[in-house]
Amino acid sequence: MKILINMKRNNLFLLMAFAVSLLAGCVKDEKVEVTPTPVVTDAVLINEVYSRGVPDAPDWAEIYNNSDSQVDISGYKIYDSG
Secondary structure, eight states, X not given: OHHHHHHHHHHHHHHHHHHHHHHHTTSOOOOOXXXXXXXXXXXXXXXXXXXXXXXXXXXXXXXXEXXXXXXXXXXXXXXXXX
């Protein structure tokens, strides 16, 4: 009988500790001001394309950065379907 009472007391203690930990996580968060980084749109433009399809004059494309900031074009690709 004494063991059963101790188990109930331990379970009650664990339940109360769990409830306190849940309530501790419910405190009001501080407001955090976030300034987004501006996204440059239409910064890289295809300015000129040359495609004749002959070996003496290779194909080329000219791209132009229309912004005042650097643009990473390392992931850009140009494909020739011919």
